[in-house]
Amino acid sequence: MRRCLAILVVVLLLAGCSAAREGSEQSGAPPGEVRIGYMPNLTHAQAVLGVAEGTFARHLGVPVRPRLFTSGSAALQALFAGEVDLLYIGPAPALQGYLRSDGDALRVIAGAASGGSVLVLRPDVDRDDLRGTRLATPGIGNSQDAALRYLLMQEGWRTRERGGDVTVSPMAPAEILTLFSRGELDGAWVAEPWGSRLIAEAGGVLAIDERELWPDGTVPTTLVAVRPGFLSEQPEAVRRFLEAHVSLTREIQADPDGSRERVRQALAELQGRPLSDLVMADAWARVDFTFDPMADAVAELADRAFRAGLLGASRPDLTSLYDLTLLQEVAP
Known part of the structure; x- marks a missing residue:
């Protein structure tokens, strides 16, 4: 009898704890932690610094659990699985995630970077004739993949899956560097610092800085x-995160040289080795950091991705892609 009463007490206590947790969530209590996804790239510099220097954790007031990815496609899958709360992501996978989920999977709340996306080729490859080449991007449908496929379509070159002779293979940036160094790839469209590394460490040639393909760069x-x-459950946490993101962006804009070195050191911790001064300087010069959501440019990119066959059979409706309410409050 005593044993049954003891079990009953434990059950009631556990039920009470569960109810208390549910009540605190509904009342908007702070989360126990915030999970932030990003990539170890220059184009994710605010995330790199925000995690490495503790800026996110200080603003949020709770622990931050970082999650590193090598492609936007992998990051998107983690978002679908509910494994991250906030995510630095390229516009192409963001668009795909939004459309594939009928708008349920994500909302864009700010911009982070413009530029820093390049096509690097071997010296003996003609930029004006990519027929028969072996090219790589960090992932099918990611932003660099979309840019490459749109270029091929514009120039009249077809990929092998569309009956042509241009091979486009998805692979991690580190693998791209290795295969390019061995001569097993003719080129790659990648984000910085990988483009500058292909040039400095593997003898590549800058063929296209993607900013050149856009009217205002x-x-x-x-x-x-x-x-x-x-x-919806944690608007105050999202607000505090955005305050950190805007603060980091303004720091980078105000002190680009000092920020470049801070990012270089943080990336060295993530990648196991520091980038050379030459690579870092070249890569950094190709990126513009911002919190502007770049809505007009994203709409143009969506149109290009659609024409390249990456966004389904219907033109995308981006009506609910953005929720900029908190950004407008943090950075009016």
């Missing part, structure tokens, strides 16, 4: 997205 490279559920 504003090519959206990195956006900040949030799970809608997290946004």
